[in-house]
Amino acid sequence: MKFPVISLLTIGIAVAYLSCASSTSSAPLPQIEPDTPIIAKKDTISIVAVGDIMIGSAYPDRSNLPPDDAIDSFKAVDSLLQGDxxxxxxxxxxxxxxxxxxxxxxxxxxxxxxxxxxxYAGIIKKAGFNLLSIANNHVGDFGLKGRRRTTEILDSLNIHYAGLQSHPSSLFEKDSVKYAFCAFAPNENTLSINQTDSAKQLVARLKEQADIVIVSFHGGAEGARFEHVPRKKEIFYQENRGDVYAFAHAVIDAGADVVLGHGPHVTRAVEVYKQKFIAYSLGNFCTYGMFSLKGPNGFAPLLQLKINARGEFLFADIVSVKQDKISRLTLDPADNAFKKLRFLTNADFPEHNLVFSGRGHIEQKKN
Known part of the structure; x- marks a missing residue:
């Protein structure tokens, strides 16, 4: 007669079960879910960042709308607008x-x-944007009505945003990583870039609630004469546009992991401070109509940034883009934005520890 083969492991489990049952017959056995996944935080976080976006204005009339009704605004860079x-x-x-x-x-x-x-908000969403600053000098062009309708639409599309006094910050989670975002500008109804202590307090509070804190600012003087980061307050048309160098360092000291600047309409330098990345101006990215696109105003960096789970800079790649009134947004085979960014970083931060290589790669020097 043949007997079934019983493995030693099966016998051991049975003996252990009977032993436990006899000694604690009234205690229920622990229930173990067999295939429960364990979700770990990401080791590397991908951040794609660009500067100003204004893809057509219907004011004062429709002549300032693009001929394709903005549908192809991001066509040249669609494949690049992908990241966490x-x-x-x-x-x-x-x-x-x-x-x-x-x-x-x-x-x-x-x-x-x-x-x-x-x-047009749907076009921006479809392109891939999931985080927007609305702290700037144009969000209030149409008063409370414009600000309120903008936030309603962004909410409806699940695009995260911040920068108004009525909506200073945003907290959200993606792929098990908790993000916080806040944005600043020198303009009415926005969080002030000139109130550094308040900015630091907000960032510190957000850091207690999030893994990664991203800070944006709209600051600095405008145009080709103001490409350099001066390390002092910038007064432009009698308006205090902030000391962007001191501001960026202060919010990192308070807990920020990435600082993304815009406002001057031109490319400015980058910096790594305390292992955290700063872009001082990402320029005009996709701006149709009444924007000046002459000279350095017509090209900008598309930043592809990689940081680790602690928010520390790993490396970045810069894709140079350009704009003109006819072709609109296209890739720049001459890599002007990267060349300008490298030149300005060397000039403004000669003590930097960065290596610029190829057509757009940035990393830190190896020790």
Missing amino acids: IVFGNLEGCLLNNGKSTKCKDPNSNSCFAFRMPER
């Missing part, structure tokens, strides 16, 4: 109608008030 975080500065409000009290003569070439049609 895809960030940009929304330079204007989302609003279908309304007049701006900012301009005495809305048809004047010196009046800049931006009102993107509300449907």
